Amino acid sequence: MEKKLLYTGKTKNVYELENGNCLLLFKDDCTGKDGVFDPGENQVGITIDGVGDVNLRMSIYFFEKINAAGIKTHYVDADLDTTTMEVLPAKVFGKGLEVICRYKAVGSFIRRYGDYIAEGSDLPAYVEMTFKNDEKGDPLVTKDALVALGVMTDKQYDDMKKMTQDITKIVADDLKEKGLDLYDIKFEFGYDPEGNVMLIDEIASGNMRVYKDGEYIDPMTLSKLFFA
Numbered sequence: 068m069e070k071k072l073l074y075t076g077k078t079k080n081v082y083e084l085e086n087g088n089c090l091l092l093f094k095d096d097c098t099g100k101d102g103v104f105d106p107g108e109n110q111v112g113i114t115i116d117g118v119g120d121v122n123l124r125m126s127i128y129f130f131e132k133i134n135a136a137g138i139k140t141h142y143v144d145a146d147l148d149t150t151t152m153e154v155l156p157a158k159v160f161g162k163g164l165e166v167i168c169r170y171k172a173v174g175s176f177i178r179r180y181g182d183y184i185a186e187g188s189d190l191p192a193y194v195e196m197t198f199k200n201d202e203k204g205d206p207l208v209t210k211d212a213l214v215a216l217g218v219m220t221d222k223q224y225d226d227m228k229k230m231t232q233d234i235t236k237i238v239a240d241d242l243k244e245k246g247l248d249l250y251d252i253k254f255e256f257g258y259d260p261e262g263n264v265m266l267i268d269e270i271a272s273g274n275m276r277v278y279k280d281g282e283y284i285d286p287m288t289l290s291k292l293f294f295a
Contacts, residue, residue, distance in 0.1 A: 157257030
């Protein structure tokens, strides 16, 4: 099938297919700095052989599970031989929005709110959203602001929050069976021509903070443990 390059990303390239869908090509480039892998960085810092393959494998695994649960995603099919995933076209909210679901008070949450909560404390599947903006440090944004700015409707926000919590539970329960504890996870959502919210992008180890017996598991080790 013929494909046209739409976008060259840090870790994935996006192509348009003849059937109207899109194709994501997973690359071995990882975000990081000074040759050190860091999923929180906004630049490509290192190339790790096989990372695209393992990120695609984990994405396939969870997208199929989430689709089976009746939650709308952009996932259609995938080809491990070419490290590609066929997806439904989707528009992003605003100029890009990241959605985080937190089970534990760690990372940027504890940096912001450490005066009120102890590090590692339980959180009730707490959902927060940030605008993707490197220069402004991905600022937090509230539901009221998102609606007032016309980025999304009240219903789209409510749908996205519930989907985030439902998807996080699917991922957390699966990891728990492997003896792993999910502390937080980051998602991206988009919407179809009718305005229906859907999970987009990927679900890979670099988008989640996972611990085993109280010790943090780095994304590369997590991928190996997950498929062991």
